[in-house]
Amino acid sequence: MGFLDVIKQIFTHENTEPTTPPHATQREPSPSFYIDTIEADRAEKERFFQSSPHSPLENRMNFTGLNYYPPNPDFRYTLPINQAETPEPLTFQTSTGDERVYYRIGTIEFEVEGEPAQLALYKSDQHDELFLPFRDATSGNETYGAGRYLEPEELSDGQVLVDFNLSYNPFCAYSEAYSCPLPPFENHLAIAIRAGEKAYKK
Numbered sequence: 001m002g003f004l005d006v007i008k009q010i011f012t013h014e015n016t017e018p019t020t021p022p023h024a025t026q027r028e029p030s031p032s033f034y035i036d037t038i039e040a041d042r043a044e045k046e047r048f049f050q051s052s053p054h055s056p057l058e059n060r061m062n063f064t065g066l067n068y069y070p071p072n073p074d075f076r077y078t079l080p081i082n083q084a085e086t087p088e089p090l091t092f093q094t095s096t097g098d099e100r101v102y103y104r105i106g107t108i109e110f111e112v113e114g115e116p117a118q119l120a121l122y123k124s125d126q127h128d129e130l131f132l133p134f135r136d137a138t139s140g141n142e143t144y145g146a147g148r149y150l151e152p153e154e155l156s157d158g159q160v161l162v163d164f165n166l167s168y169n170p171f172c173a174y175s176e177a178y179s180c181p182l183p184p185f186e187n188h189l190a191i192a193i194r195a196g197e198k199a200y201k202k
Contacts, residue, residue, distance in 0.1 A: 090122070108160065120184070135148075
């Protein structure tokens with residue numbers, strides 16, 4: 001399932017069918033193909049924002065595009081999950097003061113420019129995809145202050161593909177009409193993840 005389908009599900013509560021198996025086997029793409037794919041994905045998202053009735057933009061007429069870091073394969077990781085013995089329920093606060101319950105599936109560990117980092121992965125009763133909300137050292141400056149989202153891909157060998165080039169802003173970055181889960185404190189990173197979507201300039 002592409003990230004556009006996922007974010008439309010999260011915020012419109014629509015059901016969409018996955019276009020690929022949920023536990024696909026991942027092959028490493030060539031660098032040029034990988035970058036072209038990321039750029040095509042971003043172009044598709046801009047078309048969605050410009051023309052879709054599900055666009056979160058309040059004024060699509062003045063939309064001039066989204067802002068991104070250049071695609072960087074160094075921010076693409078294949079990682080094992082440190083599985084929780086039992087998924088732990090956790091109440092997330094939202095941007096509108098509501099609450100949502102997610103289940104902590106486990107954690108992943110990785111490095112960014114030699115600095116160690118750890119993030120927790122979640123699922124909910126409404127969506128079976130892994131959910132990775134996070135804040136980092138760019139939040140509030142280069143990127144959206146409340147944090148960004150990512151849906152890691154579960155692989156057939158039990159690992160997950162975590163590609164921060166696909167990290168994106170929640171819909172509340174574009175309109176206060178949406179209620180967005182806020183990343184829990186355990187997913188606040190001191191390091192910078194300079195990959196994926198930057199802050200939206202209205």
